[in-house]
Amino acid sequence: MGAQSPRAVERERSIDPEELRTAIAAVESRASSSSDLPPLAPEAHEAATAALRLLRHRPRSEHELRERLLTKDHAPAAVDEALERVRIWGLVDDADFAAEWVRGRRRRRGRSRGALERELREKGVAEFHIARAVSDIDETDDREQAAELVRARLARRPVDSGRGADLQGERRRLVAFLARRGYPTGLAMTVVNAELAAQVSP
Structure with missing residues (x-):
């Protein structure tokens, strides 16, 4: 397999999990003689190998990688060297x-x-x-997203408009559902009330 320059890998952006696994495979298969980087120290090589195993499962932040490697008893200096190499390979970018x-x-x-x-x-x-x-997400976006979530939930569990007790229970469940996804109580109640009103209207 032809070797891909580490600098070329570094320039790749927005690596999704499948692309990340492909990039890891390219790094692992690269002959040492084809790399323009010096060999890692033995301890750092072990840490870098462990980092690649972790990244094969899913993308991770640099902090996550560092913490996982340290908990696996890799020396801090080896972890620093390994993470620097992983950054150069373009496999971690916060x-x-x-x-x-x-x-x-x-x-x-x-x-x-x-x-x-x-x-x-x-x-x-x-x-x-x-x-x-998160710069593209504002309160209006959150409100629209919450409304979509509630509508999808209601489509699966229609509300019986003739039973007020059930309606109140549904309101509590939906507000709690949105709260678990991080929506503030005030916004959640506003959205839920509006969507329930729309559903029970003749």
Whole structure:
């Protein structure tokens, strides 16, 4: 297999999980003589190999990788060297990670902007990367996303408009459903009330 320059890999952007696995395979199959980088120290090589195994499962933030490698008893200096090499290979980039995390969690789970920000902070992503990743999401977007979630939920569980107790129970369940996805209580109640009213109207 022809060797791909580490610098070329570094320039690739927004690596999704499948592309990441392909990039890892390219790195692992590259002959040492084809690389323009010096060999890693033995301990750093072990840490870099462990990092590639972790990344094969899913993209990770640099903080996540560092923490996992340290918990596997790799020496801090070896982890630093390994992560520097992984960055050069283009396999970890917190800006891309944050952008992909927001796209995926928004699309698959309907997470609110606030929830996405909290999740990225928990993964050790820097605030300026987080701000950029969520910059296209405002309160109107959150309200529209919440309404779509509620409509989809109601389509699966129609409300009986003739039973007020059930309607109240449905309202509580839907507000709790949105809260679990990070939507503020006020916004959740506004959206749920509007969608329930639309459903029970003649």
